[in-house]
Amino acid sequence: MIGTVLVANRGEIACRIFRTCRESGIRTVAVHSDADENALHARVADAAVRLPGTSSADTYLRGDLIVKAAITAGADAVHPGYGFLSENAGFARAVLDAGLTWIGPPPEAIEAMASKTRAKELMGIAPLAEVTEADLPVLVKAAAGGGGRGMRVVRRLADLDAELTAARAEAASAFGDGEVFVEPYVVGGRHVEVQILADTHGTVWALGTRDCSLQRRHQKVIEEAPAPGLTEELERELHDLAVRAARAVDYVGAGTVEFLVADGRAHFLEMNTRLQVEHPVTEAVFGVDLVALQLRVAEGHALDDDPPPARGHAVEARLYAEDPAHDWAPQTGRLHHLSVPDGIRLDTGYTGGDDIGVHYDPMLAKAVAHAPTRAEAVRRLAGALERAAVHGPLTNRDLLVRSLRHEEFTSARMDTGFYDRHLAALTEAAPDPLAPLAAALAEASAGSGRFGGWRNLPSQPQVRRYAVAGEEHEVRYRHTRAGLAADGVRVVRADARQVVLETDGVRRRFDIARYGDTVHVGPTVLTALPRFPDPTAQHAPGSLLAPMPGTVVRVAEGVTEGSAVEAGQPLLWLEAMKMEHRITAPTTGTLTALNAEPGRQVEVGTLLAVVEGHAE
Incomplete structure (x- = not known):
């Protein structure tokens, strides 16, 4: 029997595995880099071991250090999670050679797939x-x-x-x-996969299908189970191919076989010899705990002859700290608060007060809804995300809500090119027009002592300015005998945390949260602007500023100061959160400044280059 599990991973998946271990009475051990010393997964485990070395993700690729940590902490089993070393046969062998239980497939199966x-x-x-x-x-x-x-x-x-x-x-x-x-490259295909689970006694389960077609940068964003719209014949073929792949390598444990489906045909992509990020939708539909089943299989227990029956439909959305409207640029900073309405499963590696850094994937959480039908599950998840409190860096929350409500998705006609076609429309700014006024009234209510109360004589209105989705908004209000007032709107109630406004006989409630100059009014994020902007806070036209903290990995060949460049031409690449991001010329012209060299670390707003456009 397994007594103590070390999870060779971080963040959300480590926390999720720890949850099942606690429910099973199994002790837990976390490993962490220097950057993750105060991360949630390191705090919630029964024990945590620092991995010496750099503070980057490379730390979690040091299998020798992880095996040593397991032995030192008294763990008798290792779960790899996903990513990092989860599909590394050498690491699996090192775990087994150390006399520890490997919660995963045999090294030979990993090697083959x-x-x-x-x-x-x-x-x-x-x-x-x-x-x-x-x-x-x-x-x-x-x-x-x-x-x-x-x-x-x-x-x-x-x-x-x-x-x-x-x-x-x-x-x-x-x-x-x-x-x-x-x-x-299969154009117009859907990404469909089959969850498999195999034991050491020859039983292989095919736990239905999942559709993961909504992707950005070939990384999944919204997943669901079962995959909608498949014929019984195609679904049976997918199951048979997945089981065949598992049996071909004597597979043991949880895994996923991925396909592209186009024109009613299945094209094999790959087999992932690990747990997938999207495994919760399969758990919801089949009523199972895949991590618990992984533990049982690792202990040598046999699966039932057949998996449990499927029920209903589940949809998962990945909440990322990123800006979809600007090349999915990852965002960093303090996550002040994260919560979703009751009835929604939230898997996360963060809690309020945690910092989102530059070293790792920008996924904050996964939100999962389960319902009797697909339409109900989609509606439930969209509504929950719209009402979620996500206070901190910019996220893809609005994109998720709009994607779930898009007619192409609700009618299950989506494919992997969904965002190629619809991203611009889905990221158009649509802030609530009353949000700036609600923010101003909340501020006025909280600080009435600073700004003064009502006066006997009529006075000029108070003015506040906010930036919302890149646009400046100015709002006006007054202090009166009856309280705060604004033209065209009845202020029913206003305090620092909640404002109720009535327009045309309809009352609306706005929940307010303020962190420095950032104000969250429901799902709308505003930045309070100073009354007198700093006229010196300007950059020359054509300036290229770092859109995120990161490291310059390379400069385009032949590009130097004085080079002629074309609009859209890649000039340099930044690495942030283990992804590369191209910095391109904003216009055709001459590169008059280049302040970047490989290895340089930069912060948001660092001037990287200047392109002076050619005169017309």
Whole structure:
């Protein structure tokens, strides 16, 4: 019997595994980098071990240190979570060689499937050996790992070499393995996968299907189970292929077989020899705890002959600290508060007061809704996210709500190109027009002593200015004998935390939270502006500022001060949260300043380069 589990991971998945371990009476051990010393997963475990080394994600790739930590802390089993070393056969062997229980598939099965190139060969599929114009578009993928890292769509043959170089660099940084391969890019396909679970007694379960078609940068954003709209024949084929893949490598434990489905045909993508981020939707539909089942399988227990029956529909949305409207730029800073309405499952590695740094994936949480039908589950999740309190850096919450309510999604006609087609419309700013007034009234109510109360004589209105979605809004209100007042709106109630306004006989309540100059009015985020803006806070036209904290990984070949550049031309690349972000020329002109070199760490707003546009 397993007594103590060390989770060789961090964040949300570590916290989720610890939850099941506690419910099972199993002690827990966390490992953490210097950057994660105060992270939630390190705080909630029964014991935590610091991994010496850098403060970056590379720390979690040190299998030797993790095995040593398990032995030192008295753990008798290791769970790898997902990402990092979860699909590393060498790490699995090191755990077993140390006399510990490995909560995962045999190293041989990981080895056979962890490389996507070898997995395709096992399934009788060969990657492209030489790419021609006729093969376009193609997809460059990392042979190891997943999560969209090391993946590029190439539509022009001239771009292939550069994208191969970028993919290799990103894959090596994320997984310690720079091998990549090229395969045809299926346009208009849906990403459908099958959850499998196998024991050591020869039983393999196929736990239904999941649809994960809504993706950004080839990383899933919204997932659901079961995949809607599949024929019984296609669903049966997917199950059979998944079981066949598992049996081909004598698989044990939880895993996922992924496909692209287009024109009623299934195209094998890969097998992930680990637990998936989206496993909660399968748990909700089948009423199981996949982590608990992983533990039972690792202890040698047999599965029932057949899995439990499926019931209802589940949908999951990944909440990221990022700006979808600006190339999905990751956001950092203090997460002040995070909560969702009752009845929604929230898996997270953060709590109020935690800092979101630059070293790791920007996912804050996963919100999951389960209901008897797909329509009910989608509606429930959209409504819960709209009402969620997410106070801190900018997130993709509004995008998630709009995506879930988009007609293409509600009618289950989505595919992996969903955001390519709809991102611009889905990220159009649509702030609540009453939010600035509500913020001003809450501020006035909280600080009436500072700003003065009502006067016998009529006076000029109080004025407050806020920035909302990049636009400035000015609001006016008055202190009167009856309290705060504003033109065209009846102020029913106002205090520092809540404002109730009535327009055209309809009352609306606004919950207010303020952190410094940032004000959250329900889902709308505002920035309080000073009365007299600083006229010196300007940058020359054409200035390229760092959109996020990160490290300059490389500068485009041949680009130096004085170079002629074209609008949209890549100038340099920043790495943040294990992803590379291109910084491109904003206009055609001359590069008059370049303040970047590989290895330089920069903060948000750092001046990287200046492009002086050509005069018309």
